[in-house]
Amino acid sequence: MVNNVWFTEYHNKNVALSVRVKDILYKDKSEYQEILILDTYDFGKVLVLDNTFQTTEFDEFIYHELISHIPLFTHPNPKDILVIGGGDGGTVREVVKHNINKVDFVELDSKVLEACKKYMPKLSCEMENEKVNIIITDGIKYVAETEKKYDVIIIDCPDPVGPAKGLFEKEFYKNVFKCLKDDGLMVQQSESPLYNLDLIKNIAKYLREAGFSIIMPYVYPMPSYPSGMWSFMLASKKYNPMEVDEETIKERLNFETKYYDEQVHKGIFLATPRFLKEAIK
Template sequence: MLWFTEYYSGEGMELQGTGLTFKVTEAFSFRTPFQEVLVLNTVDFGKMLVLDGAVQTTERDEFIYHEMIVHPAFFTMNSSPEKVLIIGGGDGGTVREALKHGVKQIDMVEIDREVVEVAKKEFPSIANKLEDERVNLIFDDGREFVKGKENEYDAIIVDCSDPIGPSKVLYEEEFYRDCLKALKENGVFVTQSESPFAQRKVHKQVVNELRKVFEVVRPYLAFIPTYPSGMWSFTFASNSLDPLGVNPGALGEAYGKFVKENGKLKYYNPEIHYGAFAIPNFVYEEE
């Protein structure tokens, strides 16, 4: 029997003597031009994708991350987004959830083709919509791709890894300004924004940089067992829409219609929609 431990370390990580260990029955790894890829079959969480030593997704808890990076923003919009840009998201889960809203076109920009290929083969329940005819897979640098785009997307979702190496530029004000230009007038932006407990300084940096660019910036939380500390965040941004301004009756009606068409979600619901935006005091207290 094998054991795998993700040790929490690296730039932005405030936990330096902690890790999470999994019992493993099978494993294989390979290196791409960008990173080391490890696929594990774990006893408790099913198959797991690990990039450069950091857990990215597991079959057991992936639904939490993927539902929460998509649905709070999309249920905030006055109508279903027609054209969506996803930067990162190589496992395919964000695409899967976005398509449930009747999106007509998704441009998914992922830098590492081999991650997408391994996801299709090893994680079909997550990646099963990557070959949908509405999805354009673009293997490129997401930072460079968004430059020069204007008034093109109803929503932009940044499903990126930690701010190390190529992903670091996806946490900066200049990138957020380019995303704003690429959005339509009532567009929405969402990014994963790290753990407010384990990576509080990085989380605060994301929120502060977004506030320099967007009128409405709302960080929100979800519990993801296999991510550092379990406390994970996302941040919504827009110049015209506010997830806390959504009428409860309208949200309940929209969610009911969604469930009839797609089935019940496993994590997100109208109560979670509002409650997720309640942030503990310690997160923004000055040290």
């Protein structure tokens, strides 16, 4: 039997993406958001928060490989990692493939974590790893208050609405800068260059004001996100991703990837569309 049940995300008032649904595996409302986990025909299991796709088994490899391996291979020896957000666990799963000491994993919503642990094990499979230190709190508050210093901070945030809004503000970036060692770097999910160019300009401006000397966006196709063209923003105190030796990456890349490799590492920055390069000049 093929269900004719569809989930539709409205990207805005004028564009919508729909996927045919096999089953609704989980639905609940937390203090922060509505949580939905669907089983779909084409996108596999899907996490939806407030009616917005967060992650799908179909395309999560693109997002999670690129948010993790680009910064972690840019740093020559990342040991202490902070991940903010990403309750599905996909980012942490990629981070622990590296030779790290510890990843502090700060997630606001314990209900998302618990739901994904149960229904999306392909993503949440490293939640019990002894290198993973789960901290249930607001990432904005965490970076304001902690005295820890990290090599790499990964901000796997949702769209800048509701509780995540503060993850795109100047004060937050100043605190991220403070929480990084003198040679540290960060990466943040930074929305669609086609739909959110002004936001991306602001992010770059705030990061510059926070003190980062190297600020570089990178763009990739992401089927389940609005416009299918998505971006990350890398901000670094010292290391430039373009200066990493290909051979060094090849030696350190001792695990399987589907999207990332030592050529993608540089190519993805060079391939940044001209309109985006010019917008953040």
